[in-house]
Amino acid sequence: MEMLTQSLDDDLKAEIETLRESVRRMAIDTPIPGLPRPMTPIVQADRILQRLAHWLLDDEQRQVMIDHPWQAYFLNAAACLCDIGLMDGRSVSADSNMARRSHDWIQLNWQALGIKDAQRAGIMALICLQIKAAGDRDPARVGPGPVRFAGTRINTDLIAACIHLASALDLKSPATFMAIAARLPGSSSGLSTTWMDAFEVDGAGPHPYLPATIRVKINCRDPELHRALKHHERAVGERLKGINQRVRPRFLFADLIYEIEPAGYQPVDLRYTVDTAAALQLFMGNRLYADKRVFLRELIQNAVDACSMRKLGDKAYMPAIAIAFNDDISRITIRDNGIGMDRQWLEKYFLSIGISFYQSDEVRAVNRDPRIDIGFISQFGIGFLSSFLVAEKIVIRTRKGASPGLLITITSLKDYFDVRPLDDDTPVGTEVTLHLKPSKINYCRSIEFTGYLKTNIRFLQIPVRFTDERGNSTILGNEPLSYAVVKNTEADFVAPVIFDDAEGFIYLGVKMHDAGIFALETATGGISVFQDGIFVTQDDRLLPEGARQHVVGRINLKGRDKCELSMDRNRIFWTGQRKKQIRQRILLALVGIANRLMNALDAQGASVDTRNSLINHLAIFFDFSEVDDVVHDRLCQPLRQVVEKRFRDFVRVHFPHARSSGRIPEADGYNEQWQQRVLASFAPMN
Numbered sequence: 001m002e003m004l005t006q007s008l009d010d011d012l013k014a015e016i017e018t019l020r021e022s023v024r025r026m027a028i029d030t031p032i033p034g035l036p037r038p039m040t041p042i043v044q045a046d047r048i049l050q051r052l053a054h055w056l057l058d059d060e061q062r063q064v065m066i067d068h069p070w071q072a073y074f075l076n077a078a079a080c081l082c083d084i085g086l087m088d089g090r091s092v093s094a095d096s097n098m099a100r101r102s103h104d105w106i107q108l109n110w111q112a113l114g115i116k117d118a119q120r121a122g123i124m125a126l127i128c129l130q131i132k133a134a135g136d137r138d139p140a141r142v143g144p145g146p147v148r149f150a151g152t153r154i155n156t157d158l159i160a161a162c163i164h165l166a167s168a169l170d171l172k173s174p175a176t177f178m179a180i181a182a183r184l185p186g187s188s189s190g191l192s193t194t195w196m197d198a199f200e201v202d203g204a205g206p207h208p209y210l211p212a213t214i215r216v217k218i219n220c221r222d223p224e225l226h227r228a229l230k231h232h233e234r235a236v237g238e239r240l241k242g243i244n245q246r247v248r249p250r251f252l253f254a255d256l257i258y259e260i261e262p263a264g265y266q267p268v269d270l271r272y273t274v275d276t277a278a279a280l281q282l283f284m285g286n287r288l289y290a291d292k293r294v295f296l297r298e299l300i301q302n303a304v305d306a307c308s309m310r311k312l313g314d315k316a317y318m319p320a321i322a323i324a325f326n327d328d329i330s331r332i333t334i335r336d337n338g339i340g341m342d343r344q345w346l347e348k349y350f351l352s353i354g355i356s357f358y359q360s361d362e363v364r365a366v367n368r369d370p371r372i373d374i375g376f377i378s379q380f381g382i383g384f385l386s387s388f389l390v391a392e393k394i395v396i397r398t399r400k401g402a403s404p405g406l407l408i409t410i411t412s413l414k415d416y417f418d419v420r421p422l423d424d425d426t427p428v429g430t431e432v433t434l435h436l437k438p439s440k441i442n443y444c445r446s447i448e449f450t451g452y453l454k455t456n457i458r459f460l461q462i463p464v465r466f467t468d469e470r471g472n473s474t475i476l477g478n479e480p481l482s483y484a485v486v487k488n489t490e491a492d493f494v495a496p497v498i499f500d501d502a503e504g505f506i507y508l509g510v511k512m513h514d515a516g517i518f519a520l521e522t523a524t525g526g527i528s529v530f531q532d533g534i535f536v537t538q539d540d541r542l543l544p545e546g547a548r549q550h551v552v553g554r555i556n557l558k559g560r561d562k563c564e565l566s567m568d569r570n571r572i573f574w575t576g577q578r579k580k581q582i583r584q585r586i587l588l589a590l591v592g593i594a595n596r597l598m599n600a601l602d603a604q605g606a607s608v609d610t611r612n613s614l615i616n617h618l619a620i621f622f623d624f625s626e627v628d629d630v631v632h633d634r635l636c637q638p639l640r641q642v643v644e645k646r647f648r649d650f651v652r653v654h655f656p657h658a659r660s661s662g663r664i665p666e667a668d669g670y671n672e673q674w675q676q677r678v679l680a681s682f683a684p685m686n
Contacts, residue, residue, distance in 0.1 A: 004053050004076060007069045016076045018114040020045070023080050026112075044173050045079040048166040055205045056166055058252040061158070070152045075159045077120075078127040081106055081113075082163050083175050099132030123149060123156065130160035131167075134243055161247045168236045169216060171201050171229070179235070183228040198222040199229070202261075208538070209455075210291050212254040214240075223265045233258040293452040295386040296323070297534060297569070299334045299432055300453075302384065304462055304532070306338025306430060323453075324467040329445050330436055337429040340400035346408070346419070391434040397422060398430040450474065459556055460533035477533065481556050483507045495592040497585050501559025506589050508551050510597065516604035517597070520550045520617055527586070529572060530556040536565060536572055542583055546620030547590060555582070587626065591634045594618045598636050619643055624650065624675070632674045647678050 005013060024042045052075075057065070065072045084102045103125040106113070110121030126147070134157075146155050170176055177196060184195055199220040207213035216233075220226050237256040244250040300321065307319035322335045387394055392411075399405035405422030439445065446468040453476050457464060460477035467473045482505045483494045497504030509521030526540025526548065533556060540548045542555075557563055564573040574582075597618065601611050619642035622635065627643055635643065647670075670679065 004049055004065055004072050007066045007072050008076075009069065012069060012073050015114070015116065016073065016080075019077055020080055022113045023084065041080060041083050044083060044167070044170065045076075047170050047173070048079045048082075048163055049076065051166045051169065051204070052162055056169075056251070056253075057162065058249070060249040061162075061251070064155065064158065064249065068152055070149055070154055071159065074123060074127060074154055074156070075162060077115075077124050078131070078159055079163055081124055082128055082131050082167065083173075084128075099129050102128040119149065123147060123154060127156050127160050127163075130156055131164045134161045134164035134239070134247075157247050158249070161243045161251075165236075165240065165243065165251070168239065169204050169214070171199075171216070171218070171232075172196065176232075180225075180228050180232045183231050184224055195222070195225060198225050206253070207257065210255070210257070212252060214253050214256045216256070216258045218258055218260045219263060220260050221263045221265075223262075226260055226262060226265070229258055229260060291452075292386075292389040293449060295390055295434070296334075296449060296453055297456050298384065298386045300457060300460070300464065301534065303334060303336035303338060303430070304460065306336050306340065307462060308338075310337075310339040310428075319462045320465075321462055322465040322467070325446055325469040327469050329469050331433055332436060332449075333431060333433045335429065335431045337427065340403075340428050340430055341398040341406065342400040342403035343406065343419075345400065346406065387432075387434055390436055392437045393435040395433045395435070396430065397426065397433075399426045399428050401428065450476075456535040457533065458535075459530050459554075481505060481530075481554050483554075493593045493596055495589040495596075497553065497555060497589045499561045499585065502555060502557045502561035504553060504555035504586075504589075506551055506553035506586060506593065508593050508597070516606060517600060517614070518606075518610050520614070522549055523552045524549060525552045527553040527555055530554065531562055531565065531569075531572075532556075532558050534569070536569060539572075542579070542586055544583075544587060544590070544621050544623055544626060546623065551590065551593075551621070553586065553589075583626075584628070584631075587622070587631055588634070590621050591631055594621065594639055595634070595636045598638060615639060615642060619646070625670075627672070627674075629672050629674055632672065644674070644678055647675060648681070651679065651682065 005016070008016070020042055023045075065075060081102060084105050106115075106121055106125040106128065110118065110124075113121075115121045115124070146153050146157065148154065167173055168176055168179075171180065181195060199218055199222070202217040202219055204214065204216045207215040218229060220229065233256060240251065240253065240256055244254060300323075303321045304319075307317075307321065311317050311319065320335075320337045322333075324333050324335075325331070326333075394410045396408040396410075397405065398408070399422065404424070405426035407420040407422050409418040409420075411418075436445075450466060450468070453464070453466060457477045458479045459481050463478040464476045465473055466476055481503055482496075483492070493508045493510065495506055497506060504527075506527075507523070509523060510517045511519040511521055524540070526538050527542040528538050529536045529542075543551055543553070563578065565571065566573065597614070601614060606614075615638050619639050622631065622639065622643050624643055624647035627635075632640060632643070670676070
């Protein structure tokens with residue numbers, strides 16, 4: 001928040017502080033009828049300004065505030081005053097004209113607020129009006145644009161948009177919650193603390209993997225509130241689009257997603273198969289496939305499965321997958337030399353949304369053969385739909401075995417497919433050509449798609465040849481999962497995570513100087529989880545809490561170790577037992593890294609202080625409540641001693657009567673043999 005005041009001189013800072021104190025004093029003595037909790041406008045203002053300073057403003061917008069002190073002055077002032085209309089004593093309702101009430105209140109009471117002159121008060125009041133209309137796409141309804149003050153052009157549009165958007169994303173603020181509550185049952189009779197207590201916001205900020213997207217994480221305990229929040233998501237998303245059409249500099253963000261975690265109820269879950277036109281349209285919405293580039297992943301999955309199926313009947317077969325742009329980037333083609341499709345396959349599976357051939361009884365019967373080491377990626381039979389996020393027409397050329405080839409043209413999901421025979425010399429396999437919708441950013445489409453593919457399929461076992469519009473080719477995929485380690489150094493520690501069928505590796509870096517290792521490197525990102533070589537998610541909760549700032553890893557789930565995925569393949573539905581097993585395997589891999597690091601310290605003759613510091617740091621990786629006998633026995637002696645000491649200290653602090661009684665009934669959960677030995681050391685005193 002300091003960034004938004006650093007350009008102000010001492011006099012302007014004093015004026016802002018006087019205004020804040022006046023608003024704070026008035027708010028204490030002003031009950032607000034209709035609000036479930038007292039309004040604290042300065043707290044709301046601070047949250048607005050913090051959100052703007054920390055992530056919502058981009059570099060260009062920040063520079064506007066830094067270069068022009070009056071911009072920052074009016075931003076700070078308007079943030080304090082935007083909800084001041086609540087103090088006029090009237091009850092609150094969802095459709096109250098808050099902006100007009102705030103405008104009028106400032107015009108009448110500006111002297112009591114400590115505002116120096118009527119001109120400043122008028123600009124602040126104007127901004128309050130513009131805040132309400134900031135997301136409106138009709139400029140005529142927004143009001144006058146920039147005004148001049150003290151020789152400076154005040155960008156009131158930008159200031160109003162900043163406050164509007166930051167306030168709208170503060171779901172617990174009075175004005176925002178009123179908008180959400182307007183869609184709740186019984187909202188006309190006043191707001192209730194029950195609704196406000198039925199959800200928590202777990203964080204808001206840039207989406208970790210969807211570019212130009214705001215993510216708000218919410219924990220919700222009521223289905224009606226869940227629906228109201230999703231309505232609010234759409235409303236704020238539309239306002240964001242309107243703001244970016246009109247305000248300059250525009251915001252970096254172009255989209256918004258509320259990720260709601262339900263508790264105690266079951267929302268509509270798109271994991272179920274569908275076969276109706278209405279549900280088909282629902283699947284095409286951006287809530288299932290939020291990133292339009294997902295079509296690349298889905299088509300590659302289909303190609304990989306087709307190649308795997310052909311491999312079952314031809315051991316000498318060599319799979320090949322290729323992606324290419326045409327020279328003007330209006331078409332993209334994905335080719336594979338897999339099993340292909342015939343008319344029966346087309347009618348039975350391709351036309352039935354929600355039914356995957358690779359999860360059918362025919363494939364399951366073949367795949368039960370224990371000698372066959374091939375798994376299939378496709379689960380839901382809807383991935384091909386993602387192509388229509390970017391394509392206005394799709395043309396498929398395919399042939400299966402000795403069957404006639406087929407030319408399939410799809411121009412609309414609602415219309416019949418055009419299916420024609422192909423020449424006999426059509427090669428076995430499938431070629432899908434997407435005729436892309438017009439785009440204003442054709443010049444960077446190739447780079448954009450290449451980056452997406454490099455992230456999502458880098459560990460795919462079948463290499464994919466990508467050819468851009470200039471004819472330049474790049475091989476993607478087929479990378480080793482393990483981390484590259486610089487030879488002849490001891491700065492990188494890598495250990496495998498042992499699974500039945502899956503593979504995984506964890507990595508720990510260390511800091512070195514002339515005398516050798518002296519500290520651990522910082523690394524965040526958790527465990528990157530892939531399934532069948534395709535990226536799914538990142539999850540730091542698979543690591544022990546103490547290791548999350550230093551250890552990263554990769555896991556590629558396959559075979560018997562595969563897990564159920566969400567329909568968009570961006571989440572894993574872990575069972576409690578399955579997640580516990582994976583965490584334990586990672587913990588065992590951490591033992592190997594920790595022991596190797598201790599051996600390296602011994603070999604370099606590390607000082608006592610360095611050695612003790614690293615021992616204590618490594619021991620944090622091994623919480624005594626998670627260390628079973630196997631992990632305990634594999635730890636080197638110095639680490640084992642620290643873990644035992646911390647458990648002993650825990651017992652001493654939390655069970656102070658242990659030494660006198662020799663009994664700790666509350667500690668019955670610590671049943672590992674090493675824990676029992678520690679507990680037994682608390683013998684009764686004679």
